[in-house]
Amino acid sequence: MAVVFLLYVVAEVAAVWAVASAIGLLPTLGLLLAGAIVGSWLARREGGKAARAFMATARSGRSPHAEVTDGMLVGLGGLLILLPGFVTDFAGLLLLLPPTRGFARRAWLRRIERKVPVSHRHYGGVIVVDSEVVREPGEPQAQPRRPVIDSE
Template sequence: MTTGTPPPTQPARPRRSRVLRFLPLSIAAWLVLEIWLLTVVAGASSGLMVFLLLVGGLVLGSFVIKRAGRRAFKNLSEALQQQQSGVAPAPEAGGGSALTMLGGLLLILPGLISDLLGLLLLVPPLQKVLSRGAERAFERKVREAAAAAPGGFGDAFQQSRIHRPDGKVVQGEVIREDGPSAGPRGPGGGPDDPQLPR
């Protein structure tokens, strides 16, 4: 028996980006490469050397993360103290605490490639270049998301402004006096006469 209602349709699944599509494969290839390099080093020297490399990476990575965390906490407490005293907080001179922590995490992970990447992230000039690039990429993604999602934050901000060439926002209030009790509106007293602001 047919009821006339169409069968329910399932919503289309959003397309995955290329990065997300190949991420599991690249992680698996990275793990295989790490294990292969560790076996090559163990074959060239000894298993004790591989063990010492892994323990050294763990100790060095822990030290780096602990130091970066202390520095970030110190910068945060100084900024809060400056803000409470009414002074504008100075921008962080060193920067890169997130990249330093990521470098420490890569040092902690067992493997030679992750250790090499972690050591590279601890180099200050490379940190500055990477942080600038990440900041630009983040700003671009925010702009794209604001442009692609109508009704989002960027769209609401644009709609809240009055469309004038100079971009000025005019604050005001509209008062409507509709009904029979409204008295004369101007010199002519007609309903179509403009009303002056009060």
Template sequence: MTGSPPPPTRTQRSRARTLVPLGIAAWLVLEIWLLSLVAAEAGGLAVLALLVGGGVLGAAVIKRAGRRAFRTLTETLQQQEQRKEPGAAPDRASTGNGFLMLGGLLLMLPGLISDAAGLLLLLPPVRTAAARYAEKALERRIPATVRMRRPDGKVVQGEVIRHDTPPGPGAHDEPHPPLTR
């Protein structure tokens, strides 16, 4: 008599996979509710003007930030061609284009909450604080072995070998692939 296979184990759903869809749904309901309140008080044309104005302003912000990012990229490539300080950081005025573009995108999305968040990201102190927060959050999540660099600024290529997990069957039979340059 053969036994039945063990029941499949149900994987635990991550907290983010549960909360993100609920948060997006709540945000959409809140946006629609606020737009209906504004439409009831100021009229439909005012709401349309707000949405079109936000879209136009967002497009202008994204265009400006894109030009700035392209100019920074061009300057960096020219510096590398001339071999002038290849590891030099861009000047302070050219950084923060990512959050500037995110602010423009939020302005382009229809809704008052996204417009308010987009306008906040247009303010340089808010952009700087958001960039610092994102950098610290990223540093916490990336293991130190991934960020190893040589003193001249070049990335050290290698592979991460974890000793805390047991090797799978046949793990020692196959050689590791060679590192490429």
């Protein structure tokens, strides 16, 4: 982790140095300030859109996975925009723009799906529907069982 932080600091210093060498110190500071202002405005706008999309999806009864992920990516983009430097501003801007945020969301979800195994539970022919145990068609009457509580 320390190596990643060191690489981040070196990349930010190199980017600021390169821009300052090309356009001067005051324009570089102006660019950094403008990036923070525009990025904050964009983060607020996209965060509001993500919140409205989440509420609409939740009201319709559908699962709001994409909307929650979008909200988290907008929050991360806003945080990156607020950190000083051109590298974090660029990364934050990519997370705030809807087309690149969609790409980041899909990549993030694919990575999570690879790391977290999906488990399927089978309770020996027992189907649990709204806390009521029913048996599969053609299965003999089973002895009463204690309710199975699934914590997932």
